[in-house]
Amino acid sequence: MYRKQDKKTKIFKHIFIWLVIAFALFPLVWTLSAALNPANTLINQKLIPQNASLTNFKYLFNNTQHPFPIWLWNSVKISFITSFIAVSMTALAAYPFSRFKFRGRRNGLFVILLIQIFPQMLAMVAIYLLFLNIQEVLPAFGLNTHPAIITIYLGGAIGVNTWLMKGYLDTIPTSLEEAAYIDGASKFQAFYRIILPLARPILAVLFVLQFIATYSEYILASIILNSNQKYTLAVGLHLFISDMYSNRWGVFSAAALLGALPIVILFMLVQKYIVHGLIGGAVKG
Amino acid sequence: MKLWRNNLLHLAKIIILSILDALAVWSATILFTEHKYIFLSVLIIVTVIINFIYLSKKTYALRYILPGTFFMILLVVYPIIYTVYVSFTNYGTGNILTKPQVINQIENRYYLPEDTEGFSFEAYKLPDQKEYAVLLKNEEGKLYLAIEEKVTEVTEADSRFVDQDNDGKIDMIGNYEHLDRAQLFKNLSVLQNLEFSLNDNILKMKSISQFSLYRQQYKYVEAEDKIIDLKNNISYFPQEGSFTSPEGEKLMPGYRTYLGWKNYFTLFTDSRVSGPFLRVFIWTFEWAILSVLTTFVLGLFLAILLNDKTLKFRKIYRVILILPYALPAFISVLIWRGLLNTEVGVINQILNTLSLQSIPWLQSVFWSRFALVVINLWLGFPYMMLISLGSLQSISGELYEAASIDGASAWQRFKFITLPLILVSLGPLLISSFAFNFNNFNVIYLFNEGGPPIVGAQTPAGGTDILISYTYRLSFESGRGADFGLASTVSIIIFMITAVITWFNFKYTGALEEVKENV
Numbered sequence: 085m086y087r088k089q090d091k092k093t094k095i096f097k098h099i100f101i102w103l104v105i106a107f108a109l110f111p112l113v114w115t116l117s118a119a120l121n122p123a124n125t126l127i128n129q130k131l132i133p134q135n136a137s138l139t140n141f142k143y144l145f146n147n148t149q150h151p152f153p154i155w156l157w158n159s160v161k162i163s164f165i166t167s168f169i170a171v172s173m174t175a176l177a178a179y180p181f182s183r184f185k186f187r188g189r190r191n192g193l194f195v196i197l198l199i200q201i202f203p204q205m206l207a208m209v210a211i212y213l214l215f216l217n218i219q220e221v222l223p224a225f226g227l228n229t230h231p232a233i234i235t236i237y238l239g240g241a242i243g244v245n246t247w248l249m250k251g252y253l254d255t256i257p258t259s260l261e262e263a264a265y266i267d268g269a270s271k272f273q274a275f276y277r278i279i280l281p282l283a284r285p286i287l288a289v290l291f292v293l294q295f296i297a298t299y300s301e302y303i304l305a306s307i308i309l310n311s312n313q314k315y316t317l318a319v320g321l322h323l324f325i326s327d328m329y330s331n332r333w334g335v336f337s338a339a340a341l342l343g344a345l346p347i348v349i350l351f352m353l354v355q356k357y358i359v360h361g362l363i364g365g366a367v368k369g
Numbered sequence: 370m371k372l373w374r375n376n377l378l379h380l381a382k383i384i385i386l387s388i389l390d391a392l393a394v395w396s397a398t399i400l401f402t403e404h405k406y407i408f409l410s411v412l413i414i415v416t417v418i419i420n421f422i423y424l425s426k427k428t429y430a431l432r433y434i435l436p437g438t439f440f441m442i443l444l445v446v447y448p449i450i451y452t453v454y455v456s457f458t459n460y461g462t463g464n465i466l467t468k469p470q471v472i473n474q475i476e477n478r479y480y481l482p483e484d485t486e487g488f489s490f491e492a493y494k495l496p497d498q499k500e501y502a503v504l505l506k507n508e509e510g511k512l513y514l515a516i517e518e519k520v521t522e523v524t525e526a527d528s529r530f531v532d533q534d535n536d537g538k539i540d541m542i543g544n545y546e547h548l549d550r551a552q553l554f555k556n557l558s559v560l561q562n563l564e565f566s567l568n569d570n571i572l573k574m575k576s577i578s579q580f581s582l583y584r585q586q587y588k589y590v591e592a593e594d595k596i597i598d599l600k601n602n603i604s605y606f607p608q609e610g611s612f613t614s615p616e617g618e619k620l621m622p623g624y625r626t627y628l629g630w631k632n633y634f635t636l637f638t639d640s641r642v643s644g645p646f647l648r649v650f651i652w653t654f655e656w657a658i659l660s661v662l663t664t665f666v667l668g669l670f671l672a673i674l675l676n677d678k679t680l681k682f683r684k685i686y687r688v689i690l691i692l693p694y695a696l697p698a699f700i701s702v703l704i705w706r707g708l709l710n711t712e713v714g715v716i717n718q719i720l721n722t723l724s725l726q727s728i729p730w731l732q733s734v735f736w737s738r739f740a741l742v743v744i745n746l747w748l749g750f751p752y753m754m755l756i757s758l759g760s761l762q763s764i765s766g767e768l769y770e771a772a773s774i775d776g777a778s779a780w781q782r783f784k785f786i787t788l789p790l791i792l793v794s795l796g797p798l799l800i801s802s803f804a805f806n807f808n809n810f811n812v813i814y815l816f817n818e819g820g821p822p823i824v825g826a827q828t829p830a831g832g833t834d835i836l837i838s839y840t841y842r843l844s845f846e847s848g849r850g851a852d853f854g855l856a857s858t859v860s861i862i863i864f865m866i867t868a869v870i871t872w873f874n875f876k877y878t879g880a881l882e883e884v885k886e887n888v
Contacts (some may be wrong), residue, residue: 108689108690220394
């Protein structure tokens with residue numbers, strides 16, 4: 085690198101990178117092509133479809149057996165509510181660790197971190213049985229309900245995120261709150277009116293990370309939800325594709341592209357923070 | 370104004386607390402009537418703690434932490450503890466109910482003794498209601514009236530009997546009206562389920578023209594904790610969740626019960642279970658290691674190429690190369706599943722046009738594992754590239770300069786400078802990545818549901834199943850019965866492995882001390 089590179093090395097580098105790019109784009113290009121191909125089959129698919137059309141997308145929105153729009157909406161709804169509540173709870177939990185002196189402060193955050201190292205899905209059997217029992221007493225929170233799956237996701241709300249949040253709050257000077265106290269604000273008001281607005285960037289990043297993770301979750305959703313109208317996109321698409329793969333390839337491709345779109349946009353928005361957060365040890369689901 | 374706002378906040382707190390308490394009281398009454406005393410006491414304790422925390426000044430900081438912690442305890446800590454408990458039981462299909470429920474169910478079974486008494490009958494029904502009365506006559510001509518769940522012996526002169534047309538047949542009993550044959554058929558489904566007890570026996574409909582005396586077949590003897598088959602005179606004793614005769618015959622259903630370490634022994638010593646389990650266990654490690662290795666090698670190599678500031682288009686390359694990471698993994702895996710479809714997938718078609726043979730991506734164990742590693746390489750290399758790029762930028766250029774002056778080749782510079790330094794800073798992330806892939810359910814399950822199946826396996830273990838997908842299939846695979854006990858046992862093993870990996874990670878990086886010092 086600190087010697088003058090000869091031309092051959094340079095060309096080799098570009099060729100290698102292009103090969104990897106081909107590998108990276110290959111599935112995406114085929115999916116796009118299939119989505120636009122009205123033939124709707126895997127057989128004899130050409131890379132550039134003849135008479136490209138949006139037939140597959142239209143079919144997607146008029147299919148009662150596999151209600152894609154409902155799945156997409158369920159996923160967005162569940163992810164949004166989960167992320168909103170989770171980020172609120174994270175902000176609340178991180179604040180005292182950053183500001184207050186209290187007993188158990190040193191070990192508290194550490195215990196939270198330690199517990200959340202174990203993925204929640206390991207306890208899937210117990211979670212299933214728990215909601216089976218809840219169903220008998222409180223059907224609105226039982227199996228096959230959205231409140232149930234949101235509640236389950238909230239179990240993992242505080243954890244690494246609390247740690248990241250606390251780190252950010254530590255960088256906000258305490259003099260701001262002290263000024264607020266002098267003006268007669270209560271502790272909660274100082275938190276709510278002074279600190280939260282300042283922490284907006286980290287709140288947004290954590291929200292997006294939580295949203296992506298919730299949107300992509302499959303295993304717990306598949307255990308809890310069991311009817312066509314309640315499925316999330318992950319559960320629904322899996323079913324859709326297992327039913328009749330080759331016959332609906334075009335429709336599936338359209339669904340895959342539309343389903344991926346919100347996440348790709350969100351990811352690009354916070355990309356720089358995610359890259360930063362990666363170093364902190366957060367892994368995207 | 371400020372005072373007012375403060376009071377408003379306080380008021381809001383009180384109102385929310387009151388609503389919660391009201392909900393708690395309401396739930397408590399339900400739990401009390403359902404005799405769920407353990408849940409009831411937990412509910413009371415939790416409610417008291419919540420009230421204390423939000424009303425006492427001493428626990429001010431906890432008010433902020435409580436909401437998140439509440440959900441964590443309910444949906445992470447409690448399920449973990451419950452998983453441990455279930456792993457010591459036989460909970461699963463065929464052993465779902467508790468012992469009292471099972472005893473109750475078995476005691477309600479009847480048989481028709483050989484010396485049974487037959488009754489001819491006439492049925493009566495309250496108009497517009499599903500209330501029935503049955504007038505029975507035994508072989509000796511004695512009359513019995515079954516009404517309002519009681520059977521009494523009656524005479525023909527009973528005051529309730531009304532014979533309107535004096536044909537010798539009773540047309541009404543009280544307000545109950547006689548059912549003719551057509552009406553009898555209409556009401557057959559309800560009549561068939563009528564049961565009346567008479568002299569310790571059960572009167573049930575045997576055919577359209579006859580009631581018979583059935584006898585209770587099983588009786589539970591609490592003192593000896595056994596069930597006696599009164600018909601065949603056999604005793605059934607509880608054994609691992611089923612009442613079992615000395616000959617080994619089991620009464621179905623079984624009940625759930627504590628088994629001790631049996632599930633753990635089964636997993637490791639019963640060859641029909643342990644064989645597939647061992648395969649899954651070894652593949653899980655192979656899978657996690659291969660995943661980390663392949664993604665890291667490709668990611669690091671790309672990062673080194675892209676780190677060269679003289680490289681043209683490096684910014685554009687970087688954006689394109691992280692695209693696979695931007696897509697939700699579940700969608701990418703399903704797309705790959707289509708591309709690799711053996712009969713109609715694009716990849717086999719390309720192979721065919723190159724006059725190569727189709728590869729059974731989803732049917733052969735080797736090829737589906739191979740495909741999974743490639744898919745995961747596709748999913749994971751951008752992450753490795755990104756973290757490697759970050760880490761490379763922190764390596765000082767002077768080191769390379771010094772090495773160049775000493776005459777080190779590019780390979781030597783990589784081997785002695787780049788790799789060791791990168792491994793130090795990325796080590797913990799690589800271990801985390803290992804742990805993540807160890808439990809990477811989505812990729813494994815969405816690609817091929819853990820298949821292809823292992824022939825002759827006692828449990829639903831497939832050729833590409835990893836421990837977590839194996840757990841899932843043990844519990845929720847349709848078609849086979851659920852074995853929650855064994856599934857929880859596998860879960861516990863994953864827990865322990867995760868704990869070891871984490872401990873190793875902390876020890877290796879000192880992250881633990883860092884966390885504690887920074888709090």
